[in-house]
Amino acid sequence: EVLLVQSGAEVKKPGESLKISCEGSGYTFTSFWIGWVRQMPGKGLEWMGIIYPGDSDTRYSPSFQGQVTISADKSINTAYLRWSNLKASDTAIYYCARRVGGSWSIDYWGQGTLVTVSS
Amino acid sequence: QSALTQPRSVSGSPGQSVTISCTGTSSDVGGYNYVSWYQHHPGKAPKVLIYDVNKWPSGVPDRFSGSKSGNTASLTISGLQAEDEAEYYCCSFAGTYTWVFGGGTKLTVL
Numbered sequence: 001e002v003l004l005v006q007s008g009a010e011v012k013k014p015g016e017s018l019k020i021s022c023e024g025s026g027y028t029f030t031s032f033w034i035g036w037v038r039q040m041p042g043k044g045l046e047w048m049g050i051i052y053p054g055d056s057d058t059r060y061s062p063s064f065q066g067q068v069t070i071s072a073d074k075s076i077n078t079a080y081l082r083w084s085n086l087k088a089s090d091t092a093i094y095y096c097a098r099r100v101g102g103s104w105s106i107d108y109w110g111q112g113t114l115v116t117v118s119s
Numbered sequence: 120q121s122a123l124t125q126p127r128s129v130s131g132s133p134g135q136s137v138t139i140s141c142t143g144t145s146s147d148v149g150g151y152n153y154v155s156w157y158q159h160h161p162g163k164a165p166k167v168l169i170y171d172v173n174k175w176p177s178g179v180p181d182r183f184s185g186s187k188s189g190n191t192a193s194l195t196i197s198g199l200q201a202e203d204e205a206e207y208y209c210c211s212f213a214g215t216y217t218w219v220f221g222g223g224t225k226l227t228v229l
Binding site (some may be wrong): 035044045046047049050059061095097100103104105106107108109111112 | 151153154155162163164165166167170171176208210212215216217220222
């Protein structure tokens, strides 16, 4: 069974840093791209970027380039989303999601990580 | 405003069929056969129902079916069941490692 399990909810202050995680299991982690998706309160889903854990090739949506860093540690089947300077506007649920092998569709998703940034 | 347009809500009685539309442009839905549909219960991982417009992942019943015509993709749920009540999202590849999403449709089983 393919599973993407994300780290738990976080409460941070503006200016702080944060790294959330997404651990893949039930498939060959290094062979499938993993992306990140943001859902701000009451808003729709937004594509942030994607990484290929096999070689760490990373592509960002222009809206998120320079705002976050996507990385992966293939030794522990885990992808990460990192902020170095959180803002209140980063408050959202963040999902990781897998790209289908041999296709450009997205299939399996993590359960989401709620990030709250408040002073 | 989401890139793909879905109806905010649909409803149907048990046993009936409902169809949820997902309208984009020639740069996303109309340009690629990479549309996916997900069922989402709050607090849980979205569950893929359909990918590549009309393919089923293993374990998904064929009560769920997908199609596409021009810039509009559709998800049809036949033989509605109470447990189908959830939020449904569409997603389309939009080129150059970019994906776009619908705003979600709340399905109510009457």
